[in-house]
Amino acid sequence: MSQERKPQLSTLVVHAGTDRGQWTGAASVPIYMASTFHQRDIDEGQVYDYSRSGNPTRHAAEEAIACLEGGTRGFAFASGMAAMSTCLALFSAGDHLIVAQDIYGGTYRILDKVWTRFGVETTFVDTTDLEAVIAAVRPNTRGLILESPSNPTLAVTDLAGCAALARERGWLTIADNTFMSPCLQKPLELGIDIVVHSATKFLAGHSDLISGCVVVGDEELGKRIGFLQNAFGNILSPHDSWLLLRGMKTLAVRMAASQQGARQLAAFLNNHPKVSRVYYPGLDNHPGYGIHNRQASGPGAVLSFDLGSRAAVKQFFSRVKLPIVAVSLGGVESILSYPTTMSHAAMEPEERIRRGIGPGLIRLSVGLEDPDDLQADLAEALDGLE
Numbered sequence: 001m002s003q004e005r006k007p008q009l010s011t012l013v014v015h016a017g018t019d020r021g022q023w024t025g026a027a028s029v030p031i032y033m034a035s036t037f038h039q040r041d042i043d044e045g046q047v048y049d050y051s052r053s054g055n056p057t058r059h060a061a062e063e064a065i066a067c068l069e070g071g072t073r074g075f076a077f078a079s080g081m082a083a084m085s086t087c088l089a090l091f092s093a094g095d096h097l098i099v100a101q102d103i104y105g106g107t108y109r110i111l112d113k114v115w116t117r118f119g120v121e122t123t124f125v126d127t128t129d130l131e132a133v134i135a136a137v138r139p140n141t142r143g144l145i146l147e148s149p150s151n152p153t154l155a156v157t158d159l160a161g162c163a164a165l166a167r168e169r170g171w172l173t174i175a176d177n178t179f180m181s182p183c184l185q186k187p188l189e190l191g192i193d194i195v196v197h198s199a200t201k202f203l204a205g206h207s208d209l210i211s212g213c214v215v216v217g218d219e220e221l222g223k224r225i226g227f228l229q230n231a232f233g234n235i236l237s238p239h240d241s242w243l244l245l246r247g248m249k250t251l252a253v254r255m256a257a258s259q260q261g262a263r264q265l266a267a268f269l270n271n272h273p274k275v276s277r278v279y280y281p282g283l284d285n286h287p288g289y290g291i292h293n294r295q296a297s298g299p300g301a302v303l304s305f306d307l308g309s310r311a312a313v314k315q316f317f318s319r320v321k322l323p324i325v326a327v328s329l330g331g332v333e334s335i336l337s338y339p340t341t342m343s344h345a346a347m348e349p350e351e352r353i354r355r356g357i358g359p360g361l362i363r364l365s366v367g368l369e370d371p372d373d374l375q376a377d378l379a380e381a382l383d384g385l386e
């Protein structure tokens with residue numbers, strides 16, 4: 001390949017993190033099930049000494065995600081929450097954080113119930129409104145935690161706008177990029193400092209492991225995260241690192257196919273008389289449509305829609321045949337979830353309603369089934385609703 005040509009993401013996902021001849025040249029990075037490594041000379045440092053600090057299979061997965069997000073260092077954790085919690089440990093008692101109000105429920109929980117005990121203050125803000133972010137500033141504000149599009153109403157935050165605002169003030173910015181994956185959105189290129197993933201979702205992609213990733217561009221910041229990862233020890237196991245590597249190789253084709261299905265289903269649901277509202281950044285009636293198109297190359301594979309009542313949702317779930325009804329997203333199979341009793345169960349009902357999470361709201365993560373089969377299945381389930 002010529003020096004000037006930058007490979008596309010679909011090329012990178014196949015080759016990132018693979019070992020070309022360093023050891024054996026194996027096309028699939030071996031699973032190094034070793035807790036420790038023989039030290040030939042105690043005066044000489046070596047790359048691997050203990051697997052909490054570093055493991056070859058995990059390193060391959062870490063190099064792969066760093067490459068895909070365009071960062072200098074990647075880190076693989078035992079879950080998305082382990083990844084996020086480790087990043088949040090960059091802050092100290094007395095620091096104040098501004099956090100997207102629609103942030104993932106687990107991130108909300110750890111900030112609200114755990115970090116407050118260590119003296120980190122948090123204000124949850126509608127970050128789709130930059131004025132609201134500015135209005136929340138305190139003299140001790142040190143960080144901005146974002147997610148775009150958000151869950152489950154797919155609210156879009158201007159990541160570059162927020163990053164610029166934070167940079168002027170010396171705050172650290174963290175963006176949860178789980179819904180988009182680096183195929184569709186690269187927060188580091190938009191000026192964000194730290195990208196976090198629940199790799200359980202699109203990155204791994206097969207609903208068969210729990211994992212998380214962090215990527216940074218700045219090397220100093222990379223050292224700080226590496227220190228915390230080793231200190232906490234919440235690392236991804238060698239076997240799960242291998243599953244993640246395997247999953248990521250097909251990320252680009254999976255994302256493209258699932259997104260195509262999501263576009264079709266969003267359009268279908270948007271015109272269906274039994275559906276009162278569809279939330280999808282690929283529809284031009286979505287309030288964040290313009291900003292999303294500026295910062296991402298596609299609307300992704302997750303959408304939400306409203307059937308008006310809990311009774312309608314129950315009927316719909318009992319009639320639909322292809323998608324599974326479950327927590328999670330980003331798998332090869334389509335997944336329907338019910339935010340009211342699943343992701344947002346802990347939230348006060350009034351607060352849920354205020355955020356558009358009514359009793360009729362359903363989230364759909366579109367998998368790899370044939371989109372016409374999915375549409376026919378949804379149509380049949382909807383048409384039978386009383």
Ligand SMILES: *Cc1c(COP(=O)(O)O)cnc(C)c1O
Binds near residue numbers: 081106197212
């Ligand atoms: C699932 C999810 C998480 C948490 O990840 P786990 O792997 O379940 O710990 C964080 N953020 C988003 C957006 C998620 O969907």
